[in-house]
Amino acid sequence: MKSPTLSLAVVASAALALLSGCTPTPPSPTPSSASPTASPSPSASTASLIAIDKPAASATVHTPVELSGTANTFEGALTVEAVAANGSRLCVRDVMATSGTGTPGAWSAVLAFPPRDTATAVTLRAYSSSPKDGSIINLVERSVTVSAERPAIIITSPACGATVAAGSALAVSGSAFVFEAAFTIELRDSSGRPVVTQSVMAARGDKESPWSATLTIPPGLAANAYDLVAFDNSAKDGSVVDEFPVQVHVR
CATH class of the missing domain: 2.60.40.2550 (Immunoglobulin-like)
Known part of the structure; x- marks a missing residue:
């Protein structure tokens, strides 16, 4: 049999809580000794691709x-x-x-x-x-x-991303300071294969000077991105040097 005194104490406690309009506060959980969880790293879906x-x-x-x-x-x-x-x-x-x-x-x-x-x-x-x-x-x-350092060859026109038509005449210009003022410009496909090659002479060979040329874009050339590249050949071993590539789009 339960103790009458204990029963009366329980009843009195419950009555007091009802009269005061308060709900008994549950016991606080025991603090954990584990370290706080670190902030998650960005997931693959939010990281830049x-x-x-x-x-x-x-x-x-x-x-x-x-x-x-x-x-x-x-x-x-x-x-x-x-x-x-x-x-x-x-x-x-x-x-x-x-x-x-x-x-x-x-x-x-x-x-x-x-x-x-x-x-x-x-x-x-x-x-x-x-x-x-x-x-x-x-x-x-x-x-x-x-930096303000100037490359040996510069293409100023056409600009990067220019659109040209197959079968058209493409005016190309810039400046250069190369051995004997002679160098080459090419239109290359995505694999690096030359589609058009032309020799060019700058106005002078003893300082940076202007140059210009006209490339005829082959009729029927597939629409795609091509590299218009100006470059020189090393006087020492003939290797390609001083490349200046500008991407153009043939439409």
């Missing part, structure tokens, strides 16, 4: 600017560009990574544009386009300084 590995952030580089990185984008496609401090686009190039659509791949690119008279802050950007609406996605950026 594109990375710029080179050049390093805040590096000083010269034009043409060489870039490389990794990407896991739809069909391995991405775009890289150089943007000036005022927002103007200095150069743009469509790039294909070695793989994509679920499998990370490597990519590399060269952005060639005329340097300014002084060292210039430039933002390098890499991104992909949404398969749904073409909007920019997976954007990554890296700030660098482009």
Whole structure:
């Protein structure tokens, strides 16, 4: 049999709680000795699918600017560009990574544009386009300084990303300071095979001087991205040197 005194105490406690309108507070849990849980790392779904590995952030580089990185984008496609401090686009190039659509791949690119008279802050950007609406996605950026050092050969026209028509005459111009003022320009396909090759002479060989040429784009040339490349050959061994590549699109 239960103790009458204990029963009366229980009843009195319950009555007091009802009269005061309060609910008895449950006991606090015993503190755990385990360490607090660390913040979770970003998941693969939120992490960027594109990375710029080179050049390093805040590096000083010269034009043409060489870039490389990794990407896991739809069909391995991405775009890289150089943007000036005022927002103007200095150069743009469509790039294909070695793989994509679920499998990370490597990519590399060269952005060639005329340097300014002084060292210039430039933002390098890499991104992909949404398969749904073409909007920019997976954007990554890296700030660098482009020196005023002038390459031996420069193409000033056409600009990076220009569109040209198959069968048309493409006017090309720029400046150069090369041995005996002689060098070559080529239009190359995505595999690096020359489609058109032409010898060019700058105005002078003893200092940087202007040059111009006209390339005839072959009729029926497949619509695609091509590299318009100006380059010299080493007087020592004939190897290709001082390449200045500008990507153009044949439509």
